[in-house]
Amino acid sequence: MEKDLLIDLRNVHFSFLLQNQSSIKQYLLSFGRKKLFLQKEVLRGIDLQVYRGESLGLFGKNGSGKSTLLRILAGIITPDKGKIKVYGRIAPILALGAGFEVELTGMENIRLLGSLIGMNRKEINNSIRYIKEFSELGDAIDMQVKRYSSGMMARLGFSIATAGNPDILIIDEALAVGDKGFQEKCKERMFEIKRNGGTLLFVSHSMEEVKKFCNRAILLSNGVIEKEGTVEEVGEDYLKLFT
Amino acid sequence: MRNVKIRYKNSILGVLWSLLNPLLYLLIFVVIFREVFDIANYPLFILSGLVFWTFFSGTSIQILNSVLDSGGILKSLSVPPIIFPLSYLLSSLVNLGLMLIPFFILMLFFGLQLSWNTLWLIPGIILLSLFTFGFSLIICALNVFFRDIGMFYNTILPAIFYVTPIAYPIEKVPASYQIFVKLNPLYHFIAFFRDVLYYNTLPSISTLLTTGALSGVFILAGIATFNSLKKGFISHL
Numbered sequence: 001m002e003k004d005l006l007i008d009l010r011n012v013h014f015s016f017l018l019q020n021q022s023s024i025k026q027y028l029l030s031f032g033r034k035k036l037f038l039q040k041e042v043l044r045g046i047d048l049q050v051y052r053g054e055s056l057g058l059f060g061k062n063g064s065g066k067s068t069l070l071r072i073l074a075g076i077i078t079p080d081k082g083k084i085k086v087y088g089r090i091a092p093i094l095a096l097g098a099g100f101e102v103e104l105t106g107m108e109n110i111r112l113l114g115s116l117i118g119m120n121r122k123e124i125n126n127s128i129r130y131i132k133e134f135s136e137l138g139d140a141i142d143m144q145v146k147r148y149s150s151g152m153m154a155r156l157g158f159s160i161a162t163a164g165n166p167d168i169l170i171i172d173e174a175l176a177v178g179d180k181g182f183q184e185k186c187k188e189r190m191f192e193i194k195r196n197g198g199t200l201l202f203v204s205h206s207m208e209e210v211k212k213f214c215n216r217a218i219l220l221s222n223g224v225i226e227k228e229g230t231v232e233e234v235g236e237d238y239l240k241l242f243t
Numbered sequence: 244m245r246n247v248k249i250r251y252k253n254s255i256l257g258v259l260w261s262l263l264n265p266l267l268y269l270l271i272f273v274v275i276f277r278e279v280f281d282i283a284n285y286p287l288f289i290l291s292g293l294v295f296w297t298f299f300s301g302t303s304i305q306i307l308n309s310v311l312d313s314g315g316i317l318k319s320l321s322v323p324p325i326i327f328p329l330s331y332l333l334s335s336l337v338n339l340g341l342m343l344i345p346f347f348i349l350m351l352f353f354g355l356q357l358s359w360n361t362l363w364l365i366p367g368i369i370l371l372s373l374f375t376f377g378f379s380l381i382i383c384a385l386n387v388f389f390r391d392i393g394m395f396y397n398t399i400l401p402a403i404f405y406v407t408p409i410a411y412p413i414e415k416v417p418a419s420y421q422i423f424v425k426l427n428p429l430y431h432f433i434a435f436f437r438d439v440l441y442y443n444t445l446p447s448i449s450t451l452l453t454t455g456a457l458s459g460v461f462i463l464a465g466i467a468t469f470n471s472l473k474k475g476f477i478s479h480l
Contacts (some may be wrong), residue, residue, distance in 0.1 A: 016475060017474055017478070018475075037388075074319075074320075074321055075321035076317070076318065076319070076320065077474070077477055078474075092319055099318065099320060100315060101313075101316070112316075113316075116320055116326075117320060117321075117322075
């Protein structure tokens with residue numbers, strides 16, 4: 001049987017726009033001799049295919065382009081060059097609760113995010129039931145997110161991300177927060193999503209963690225895929241970077 | 244847009260607050276400057292400009308930080324960034340609509356004459372909205388990269404209020420400086436509303452053409468600036 005392609009990246013390039021000067025004043029004083037913006041290449045030709053049911057671990061030093069790659073996959077940013085195709089629904093990346101409006105309550109955040117990704121009222125209500133139950137936040141769900149502890153935010157974030165059986169679940173080092181009980185629950189849920197045919201993209205600095213979930217891994221370095229293979233092979237190369 | 248509702252569910256009070264600001268200004272000007280400027284029906288004169296100044300300043304201030312404030316969401320969801328400024332524009336328009344009710348009553352009390360000319364208010368508001376949105380998109384997009392812009396804008400906004408002939412007629416400005424006043428786009432929009440509400444006439448052809456052109460230029464420039472810079476938003480939030 002031919003494998004079902006889920007993610008297809010071909011020669012993807014991405015560069016950031018960085019400002020050349022720290023203020024408009026300096027730009028104006030240079031009379032156009034300096035450019036206002038500079039390009040900084042973050043991804044330099046990424047080729048990656050992920051098939052349904054496969055789970056992929058991502059290794060790489062800080063600043064190697066992991067988060068940028070994940071954002072490209074999630075459609076948050078579009079590549080400058082190259083082709084990207086994603087078949088299926090990607091869960092929102094809510095690593096460490098970064099995507100919340102802190103002035104709103106947990107419940108309002110769920111509704112806001114739901115409507116932003118184009119869910120209708122019924123879908124949102126279904127998600128809310130699941131999120132309430134899974135996060136075990138209880139009454140705290142009606143509290144402003146700015147009063148949440150980091151563990152509570154992680155609970156809400158993970159629950160939102162895993163609502164509605166996504167085809168692709170991106171986990172960006174989010175498991176470190178939350179207490180032991182919730183960590184176990186998250187892992188159980190990740191296995192469940194895998195069993196249902198979902199695909200995991202897992203960023204972690206711990207080889208053991210990645211080994212539990214992933215059958216394949218890549219090592220990102222300076223915006224290119226330096227190594228691709230089994231978790232052991234790639235993990236070893238990753239560790240070598242620090243010796 | 245549903246997120247407008249979620250974001251501004253607390254804005255019932257917000258409408259009251261936005262009434263307070265122009266009322267305060269109205270009071271100051273009527274009490275202190277009535278004698279200075281010696282204009283027939285001075286309260287109505289001020290009101291016809293003040294309401295729309297409040298719309299412009301309030302909307303531009305909100306949009307200025309809209310993208311910065313939504314950094315978390317922009318980094319984690321694939322949503323077009325323009326919905327944040329857009330939702331502020333829409334809520335400001337709703338706000339303006341609500342604000343116009345008490346102010347209309349107030350203006351009628353101060354001797355506003357209603358006629359078919361009053362309906363020119365609607366195209367006026369549309370043109371002002373386009374101009375305000377375009378202008379705000381430019382400062383909003385640049386503010387993501389250069390936070391000085393936001394600081395600078397907040398500082399000069401009160402000054403813009405005073406150099407725009409809102410509380411006084413342009414004729415009071417020395418003739419040699421009037422040309423500079425006319426370089427201020429807001430002058431033309433205020434003139435539009437003043438023609439309609441205070442003088443109860445059609446806006447003059449030159450005002451119509453100028454405001455139309457300004458709206459067109461600013462909305463196009465705003466969208467172009469925003470679109471060409473939005474790629475860099477993520478890395479600067």
